[in-house]
Structure formats: C-alpha cells, structure tokens
Amino acid sequence: MSRKIGIVTVLYNSESVLDEFFETLSKQTYSDFILYLVDNLSSDGCLDLSKELSSRYAFPTIIIENDANYGVAKGNNIGIKRAVEDGCDLILLSNNDIALDITAIEKLVLGMDRHHADLVVPKIYFYGTHKIWAAGGGYKKRNGLTVQYGQEEEDRGQFDEDKKVDYSPTCFMLMSKEIFSSVGLMDENYFVYYDDTDFVYRAVYGKHKTLWYIADSVIHHNESTSTGKMSxxxxxxxxxxxxxxxxxxxxxxxxxxxxxxxxxxxxxxxxxxxxxxxxxxxxxxxxxxxxxxxxxxxxxxxxx
Known part of the structure; x- marks a missing residue:
C-alpha cells in the first residue's frame, strides 16, 4: 500500500536550481507525494518561479510564504507541521539544489521497509560528477565533528551495499512522521548548519532510532547554492x-x-x-x- 510522502524543502534565493529540482521530481517512479515549498522571504525570483513550476507539473505543490528569513531549521519545522496536519505518512526533508535519479524516492521507501529503518538516506554525488558527496556518515571522536563517508572519492562500487550509519546530512532524508513525536522538531536556535546534525544525533543517540544508507537510491547535490562556500x-x-x-x-x-x-x-x-x-x-x-x-x-x- 502506497504511503503519502510530504517533501519539505526550504527556499532562499534558489531560483537557479528549481527547474531541475521540479523536473526530476516529476519523473519519479514513486509519485504519491506532496511538495511543500517554504519560502524564507527570498530576494530573487524563486518564489515566482516556484508558482510557475507548480502549475506546469502535475504533482501537488503547496507554497508557504514566510514574512521573514526564519532559517533552515524553522523553515523545515513549518513544512513538517503542515505535512503532518495534511495526513502525510512519511516526511522527506530535501534540499532543492539537487537532481534526483528516476527511482530515488521509490528505492528509499523500499530500503526503509527492507531494514525496518526509522530514517533513510541515498547515495549522493557531487553534481555533474561521479564523485561521492556522501554515502552516509558518522562522527570523528578526535574532534567531535561529522564525517561524510566517501566524500570526494570516485565511485568504484565501494559504497554499493546498504549500511546502518550514525549520521548523514538531511539534504535528502526520508523518515516516518511518528519520529517527530519522540525526537521533536528541528532546534530553531541553529538557524542554519548543525540543525540536521543535532536532529540526527537526538534521533540516533537520544532515542535509539535507526538510520540506514540505501546504496541504490541516488541523487546529485549542487553544494552551497544559497550561502556560498566559506563566506x-x-x-x-x-x-x-x-x-x-x-x-x-x-x-x-x-x-x-x-x-x-x-x-x-x-x-x-x-x-x-x-x-x-x-x-x-x-x-x-x-x-x-x-x-x-x-x-x-x-x-x-x-x-x-
């Protein structure tokens, strides 16, 4: 039985990436989803473009216009609450600076069922390359920071098996709506960065939820579209x-x-x-x- 997915993505000056994001969503083999676009008062044309794209593609889209830039954490929370209110069974937190392989969502759902996982993430490539951006992740004990497995490695099949992991960025993470009842929502004090690290840490270490990397689900990530590298x-x-x-x-x-x-x-x-x-x-x-x-x-x- 199909489960409805609420895809939550936060917009902030994302105009340059939205066309491909919408296009690759429209081609998904798993189509039982609603896209929730939460705009943080963007100053470019991404809000108008979102409205145009939502009318162009057949999948349902709900646009939420914030009156200020609330940051990623609060933006996600606004979308999550709306998706749960609308009866979505699963929540997919997603960046919009990504392109999805045609079976990306379907294989995440299958992987979640296969491993009885609470949260699942795909293999993520650097956009336009065959280099890995993340194949799950973990923590470095020496410095307390996170690590993304395989980052900048050319994919030679070394991450082609599913794996239980302790961490992964939430740039494309599928989870059951019930997880928010025990773990809570994103901590809005972060505004941006570490909000996902905090959420995953609370889920995995605080509430003993299981996070799995699903190797045959693939997306492509165009990193740092909104904030700039080392700004x-x-x-x-x-x-x-x-x-x-x-x-x-x-x-x-x-x-x-x-x-x-x-x-x-x-x-x-x-x-x-x-x-x-x-x-x-x-x-x-x-x-x-x-x-x-x-x-x-x-x-x-x-x-x-």
Missing part, C-alpha cells in the same frame, strides 16, 4: 553552532574537549586558510555559541 556567513554559523551543538549534546567533559580542540584548530591551523577578518568572526562566533547554550539550557524538544 563570512558560513564561518560565523559553522563555529557558533559547533559550540552550541557540542555543549548541548555531548557529555560535559567531552563537550568541553571538543570546544577547546576546535578553538585551537581555528587559531593555529585555520589562520592559514581564513582571512584575518574571518578569524575574528570565528572567535566571536565561539562566544556567541557559548552564550546561546547558556541561554537555552535545558531545551525541551517541541513535540507534535
């Missing part, structure tokens, strides 16, 4: 949210270790990579992350 914006939120995530989720001693280790990394190693301005931004972001943690402890998850 001042990225530097601030990456390091701010690293501190907040580590202190919030890891045990006290390990959380302190991760924060100190990465602070030294910024000052001793990234000095060669960042501009002087960005080094200052990163240091200030550390304090901002600590202040955010102190302000929001304890955080009780929002339950549907």
């Amino acid at each position: 001042d914006f990225s530097v601030r939120y990456l390091w701010r949210n690293l501190v907040y995530f580590s202190l919030k989720n890891y045990n006290f001693l390990y959380g302190i270790y991760v924060v100190l280790y990465n602070f030294l990394y910024i000052n001793l190693i990234l000095y060669l990579k960042y501009s002087k301005k960005q080094c200052v931004i990163a240091r200030k972001a550390y304090k901002e992350g600590y202040d955010l943690y102190r302000k929001n402890q304890p955080i009780k998850p929002t339950i549907l």
